[in-house]
Amino acid sequence: MKASLWVANGQVVTTVGHSTSPQVGPALGEVLRYTDGHVLVDGDKILLVTDNYAQAKAMCDAQTEVVDATDRLVLPGYVDCHTHLSFAGWRDHELPLRLAGRSYLDILAAGGGIISTVQKTRAATPSALLATVLATLDTMLLHGTTTVEAKSGYGLNLETELKQLCVLREAGTRHPVEVVRTFMGAHALPPEYKNAREEYIAIILDQMLPQVAAEGLAEFCDCFCENKAFTIDECRSILLRAKALGLGAKVHADEITPLGGALLAAEVKAVSAEHLIHADREHLRAMAEAQVVAILLPATSFILQTAKRADVKSMLELGVAIAIATDYNPGTSPLPNMQLLQSFACFHYGLTPAQAFAASTINAAHAIGRAKDSGSLEVGKQADVIIQKAPTLDFVPYHLGVNLVESVIKRGKRVVNKGGCMYG
Amino acid sequence: MKASLWVANGQVVTTVGHSTSPQVGPALGEVLRYTDGHVLVDGDKILLVTDNYAQAKAMCDAQTEVVDATDRLVLPGYVDCHTHLSFAGWRDHELPLRLAGRSYLDILAAGGGIISTVQKTRAATPSALLATVLATLDTMLLHGTTTVEAKSGYGLNLETELKQLCVLREAGTRHPVEVVRTFMGAHALPPEYKNAREEYIAIILDQMLPQVAAEGLAEFCDCFCENKAFTIDECRSILLRAKALGLGAKVHADEITPLGGALLAAEVKAVSAEHLIHADREHLRAMAEAQVVAILLPATSFILQTAKRADVKSMLELGVAIAIATDYNPGTSPLPNMQLLQSFACFHYGLTPAQAFAASTINAAHAIGRAKDSGSLEVGKQADVIIQKAPTLDFVPYHLGVNLVESVIKRGKRVVNKGGCMYG
Numbered sequence: 001m002k003a004s005l006w007v008a009n010g011q012v013v014t015t016v017g018h019s020t021s022p023q024v025g026p027a028l029g030e031v032l033r034y035t036d037g038h039v040l041v042d043g044d045k046i047l048l049v050t051d052n053y054a055q056a057k058a059m060c061d062a063q064t065e066v067v068d069a070t071d072r073l074v075l076p077g078y079v080d081c082h083t084h085l086s087f088a089g090w091r092d093h094e095l096p097l098r099l100a101g102r103s104y105l106d107i108l109a110a111g112g113g114i115i116s117t118v119q120k121t122r123a124a125t126p127s128a129l130l131a132t133v134l135a136t137l138d139t140m141l142l143h144g145t146t147t148v149e150a151k152s153g154y155g156l157n158l159e160t161e162l163k164q165l166c167v168l169r170e171a172g173t174r175h176p177v178e179v180v181r182t183f184m185g186a187h188a189l190p191p192e193y194k195n196a197r198e199e200y201i202a203i204i205l206d207q208m209l210p211q212v213a214a215e216g217l218a219e220f221c222d223c224f225c226e227n228k229a230f231t232i233d234e235c236r237s238i239l240l241r242a243k244a245l246g247l248g249a250k251v252h253a254d255e256i257t258p259l260g261g262a263l264l265a266a267e268v269k270a271v272s273a274e275h276l277i278h279a280d281r282e283h284l285r286a287m288a289e290a291q292v293v294a295i296l297l298p299a300t301s302f303i304l305q306t307a308k309r310a311d312v313k314s315m316l317e318l319g320v321a322i323a324i325a326t327d328y329n330p331g332t333s334p335l336p337n338m339q340l341l342q343s344f345a346c347f348h349y350g351l352t353p354a355q356a357f358a359a360s361t362i363n364a365a366h367a368i369g370r371a372k373d374s375g376s377l378e379v380g381k382q383a384d385v386i387i388q389k390a391p392t393l394d395f396v397p398y399h400l401g402v403n404l405v406e407s408v409i410k411r412g413k414r415v416v417n418k419g420g421c422m423y424g
Numbered sequence: 425m426k427a428s429l430w431v432a433n434g435q436v437v438t439t440v441g442h443s444t445s446p447q448v449g450p451a452l453g454e455v456l457r458y459t460d461g462h463v464l465v466d467g468d469k470i471l472l473v474t475d476n477y478a479q480a481k482a483m484c485d486a487q488t489e490v491v492d493a494t495d496r497l498v499l500p501g502y503v504d505c506h507t508h509l510s511f512a513g514w515r516d517h518e519l520p521l522r523l524a525g526r527s528y529l530d531i532l533a534a535g536g537g538i539i540s541t542v543q544k545t546r547a548a549t550p551s552a553l554l555a556t557v558l559a560t561l562d563t564m565l566l567h568g569t570t571t572v573e574a575k576s577g578y579g580l581n582l583e584t585e586l587k588q589l590c591v592l593r594e595a596g597t598r599h600p601v602e603v604v605r606t607f608m609g610a611h612a613l614p615p616e617y618k619n620a621r622e623e624y625i626a627i628i629l630d631q632m633l634p635q636v637a638a639e640g641l642a643e644f645c646d647c648f649c650e651n652k653a654f655t656i657d658e659c660r661s662i663l664l665r666a667k668a669l670g671l672g673a674k675v676h677a678d679e680i681t682p683l684g685g686a687l688l689a690a691e692v693k694a695v696s697a698e699h700l701i702h703a704d705r706e707h708l709r710a711m712a713e714a715q716v717v718a719i720l721l722p723a724t725s726f727i728l729q730t731a732k733r734a735d736v737k738s739m740l741e742l743g744v745a746i747a748i749a750t751d752y753n754p755g756t757s758p759l760p761n762m763q764l765l766q767s768f769a770c771f772h773y774g775l776t777p778a779q780a781f782a783a784s785t786i787n788a789a790h791a792i793g794r795a796k797d798s799g800s801l802e803v804g805k806q807a808d809v810i811i812q813k814a815p816t817l818d819f820v821p822y823h824l825g826v827n828l829v830e831s832v833i834k835r836g837k838r839v840v841n842k843g844g845c846m847y848g
Contacts, residue, residue, distance in 0.1 A: 092818040096776045139826060303771055303824075337825035340764075347727055352520045394516040400727075401761035402563060403827065 003040040003047050003059045005412060007385055010069025012037030012049060013393050014076055014377035015362045022293060022321035022366040029354030031393070039074060041383040044411035049377050067407060067414065069387050073396070075357070076377050077146025077384035077408065078338035079364035082274050082295045082325035084184075085136050085150045086129055086164045086171075089120030091330045114154070114188050117330050121154035126167055133171040136328070136336060140177060142416055143337040144405040146384040147178040149325070149368045151222055153187030156200075158207050161185050165217040176410040180368045182250060183212045186223035186230050186238050201234055205241050213245035219369065220271065222250035225261035232264050239268045248369060254279040266290035272323070272367040276310045277301065281318075284311065288319040293367040296359070297327040298344040299335045309349055323363040324349075324356060343400040353394045383412040427464040427471055427483045429836055431809055434493025436461030436473060437817050438500055438801035439786040446717060446745035446790040453778030455817070463498060465807040468835035473801050491831060491838065493811050497820070499781070500801050501570025501808035501832065502762035503788035506698050506719045506749035508608075509560050509574045510553055510588045510595075513544030515754045538578070538612050541754055545578035550591055557595040560752070560760060564601060566840055567761040568829040570808040571602040573749070573792045575646055577611030580624075582631050585609050589641040600834040604792045606674060607636045610647035610654050610662050625658055629665050637669035643793065644695065646674035649685035656688050663692045672793060678703040690714035696747070696791040700734045701725065705742070708735065712743040717791040720783070721751040722768040723759045733773055747787040748773075748780060767824040777818045807836040 012034040015023060023030065038056035040048040050056055094112050107113050121129070140148060150168050155161035165181055172179035185204045193200035212218050221242030225235040239249040248271045253261025255275035265273035266286035273287060274295040287294065296310050315322055324345045327333040335341065342356040351359065365375030373382045387407040390396055396404060408416035436458040439447060447454065462480035464472040474480055518536050531537050545553070564572060574592050579585035589605055596603035609628045617624035636642050645666030649659040663673040672695045677685025679699035689697035690710035697711060698719040711718065720734050739746055748769045751757040759765065762784055769780040789799030797806045811831040814820055820828060832840035
């Protein structure tokens with residue numbers, strides 16, 4: 001069999017052997033490194049990963065596209081497994097208010113916060129939303145993200161939740177970045193149901209979820225399990241209904257208070273639980289047993305300057321699989337860049353560069369049900385490959401503030417080919 | 425008089441009226457904003473800044489180069505007033521060690537840290553150093569920096585200190601970014617003088633400084649006033665000798681311990697004191713009286729995860745002028761990007777976006793004696809202008825992780841013209 005594309009002579013770094021179960025405990029960050037390696041692609045799939053030049057060359061002919069990766073790092077594309085990328089209404093004007101000490105709840109009361117994004121997202125046309133999503137996907141792709149999870153949840157009514165999901169579906173068909181969709185009607189209680197929360201829950205259960213499932217608009221259902229958002233019981237009913245309809249479950253858990261979302265995630269056998277800053281150690285143990293992936297969002301902690309950090313040490317000890325994601329959204333994480341996210345994971349959360357890498361690739365793929373296809377450079381998987389101008393894996397989180405990605409290959413096609421960092 | 429270049433229809437934001445004294449106290453961050461503004465350039469100088477389209481147009485003819493800045497932010501170029509950009513030897517491999525809890529002193533004892541950079545810098549050829557510096561200046565320029573201060577201090581012997589400064593001088597003649605040179609022989613005690621520190625001080629005083637001054641290799645002299653580095657008395661003797669030779673004084677002060685570098689800076693009437701994390705409030709008062717600019721380095725604090733932060737509140741109350749800089753170096757701040765630096769200044773140090781902007785422009789120019797020429801968009805100053813794809817000044821530190829700079833004009837010449845952020 002001949003290769004259609006040959007990424008040649010690069011420093012190849014990837015996890016191996018974790019397509020069916022994520023890296024946990026001391027295994028997190030175990031990688032294969034070929035100093036002078038080759039990735040061969042056939043169509044949209046990886047044909048071979050080797051450090052044997054002769055073997056690589058023998059699989060190529062005059063038709064093979066050759067991408068020289070000399071002095072470059074060759075990695076699997078980043079998987080950003082938790083974002084809210086379909087929205088209208090940036091909230092940059094709230095930054096000076098927050099820095100001046102105004103609380104999130106003050107800003108919310110003054111018409112800001114998530115509710116302002118909801119209003120603007122409701123008012124936005126699908127084509128305007130689509131343009132924003134496509135532009136964001138461009139930025140993400142240029143920074144090395146080849147697969148992204150994206151949630152609804154700025155609609156909070158049937159029409160707008162569906163609009164968001166349809167826009168995300170359309171974006172995924174038009175853009176090289178693969179978009180995995182999550183329904184999140186339970187992101188916040190809409191203001192018009194302030195005194196009728198049971199009614200809103202009923203709408204989620206009886207209208208939104210069935211229609212989302214029937215139209216195949218989402219693979220997952222997420223909910224914000226938190227004081228001021230939704231209770232454990234409300235989230236349980238939503239997630240169980242979602243599962244009955246064939247969707248996977250996700251939980252925004254224990255971000256601000258130790259409400260017990262992590263335990264709920266274990267109970268309903270969610271695919272993932274996210275944030276987890278206040279998660280109880282015993283609840284983390286339950287997550288490990290139920291094989292729920294922890295998605296950590298260290299950029300959000302940085303931006304909110306949250307003193308408490310997720311309990312990475314316990315997660316490693318107990319065998320909870322750790323993934324990291326940007327949490328890209330207009331309020332608490334306007335950061336689309338998985339390289340800088342790894343810097344936050346290292347400097348702010350204490351992961352090593354190799355752990356942050358695994359958490360951004362194979363474990364992130366597990367967190368959105370894509371580990372069979374994505375997250376590592378292994379034979380038979382999708383050829384999602386990025387080439388970075390960096391001498392070592394450590395260099396990526398270390399050299400923060402510069403886009404090191406030069407080339408991106410998605411499903412075997414070279415979709416970014418430009419200079420990244422200018423360093424010699 | 426006709427304009428050679430017209431930056432048209434942008435949102436112009438600049439400080440005004442602070443070319444002779446920096447912004448201090450409540451004035452920090454006071455800016456002029458023209459929603460629909462114009463910057464007209466004649467040769468290398470700013471001819472006019474206005475929101476009067478007719479007036480702008482009247483100064484242009486067919487020869488005028490027009491740069492459309494519609495929906496863009498038009499700012500003075502960033503001034504990075506504290507860097508160590510001339511070095512060999514990245515230290516990315518130390519990151520996992522530090523994250524695993526190894527102390528800086530442990531790493532130093534194992535041959536790492538600054539001493540490893542010194543060894544590699546001594547061994548590097550001038551042309552290799554120059555290539556690295558030019559590549560770094562490229563990266564800085566692409567991110568909006570038009571003037572940079574750069575220190576020696578990885579030589580710690582006469583030959584290499586001069587080599588570093590000569591390389592920086594050469595880089596400044598070849599590259600659009602203006603390079604302001606600082607001699608910093610007192611950066612660390614070289615290992616070969618471990619038991620003979622007086623001898624090394626004498627070499628600085630009697631050999632290095634006179635030669636640096638005689639050859640015009642530096643405008644400033646800096647020294648690391650700190651336990652394990654140089655004492656107050658040693659720094660005083662070095663800075664006074666430097667001043668007698670016509671150099672301006674700078675002090676790395678009170679970074680790790682409250683040794684009193686801030687007070688020394690006031691005493692010797694230094695242009696600036698940097699770091700200042702542990703500076704005593706009374707010493708800050710002395711700095712304000714002596715008009716010493718405080719250069720804060722919040723990225724370094726982030727990277728070292730320093731719990732204590734510089735006392736910005738006291739600086740504002742006491743009228744200390746605040747500038748911010750990247751501290752770009754291979755150990756504690758491998759960050760060349762003044763946009764992300766502003767994010768750290770806001771989220772990590774509590775400055776508002778407008779304060780971080782002023783601290784990155786006019787106040788930074790004061791910190792390196794360039795405020796008459798740089799740091800703001802005012803008639804008669806150098807035409808150092810950047811165009812960013814951002815709707816507001818707040819957006820710059822808020823939207824972290826993306827290079828928003830699209831165009832850079834240095835001394836009236838357009839030296840960067842490319843897409844930055846892909847957002848619509």
